Amino acid sequence: MTTNKKCSVLVCCLVVPILQFAIACSPSRRNILGEQWVIFPAERAKEMRIGSWLLSDDQTIDYWSPSKKDILALEDDLPDFLETNTILFDSQKSSILDRLDGYHRQYVGFLLVGRKIIYANYFCNDMGIHWETEYVFILDGGDCYFQFKYDVETGDSFDLRINGEA
Secondary structure (H helix, E strand, O other): OOHHHHHHHHHHHHHHHHHHHHHHOOOOOOOEEOOOEEEEOHHHHHHHOOHHHHOOOOOOOOEEOOOHHHHHHHHHHHHHHHHOOHHHHOOOOOOHHHHHHHOEEEEEEEEEOOEEEEEEEEEOOOOOOOOOOOOOOOOOOHHHEEEEEEEOOOOEEEEEEEOOOO
């Protein structure tokens, strides 16, 4: 192999992966992905118009990007929050807490009356949707699908919603 070809191969092997990594790590566009969860950054949530499903049409929706630390705080509070709302899970076959590890999670940050809120979307069946990049919005499905809001400043979870049964 000639020296020019060796250099070309070396450049392709080194430069292309570095460029791909730099593009993938762009902070405003990259989803933060955990094993079973994803944080949609503000720009992506805005593109998907997720807030239009959460708030009334006459409200201006401002997004922000939650951090992994914010999500871990939400997750730490979740068992207590679900325990205090077990009556809403009356049709369940087993405790939602027993099945919690089987749920995928999506997180979106938005401002509600100036407060940083995380909208948490939990689901046990993604219905073939690429949940790591697309928001999962399913009607019905029972307690396989539930959502709630979390106030980052106060650490309070609220507005638990569980899908109905069809």
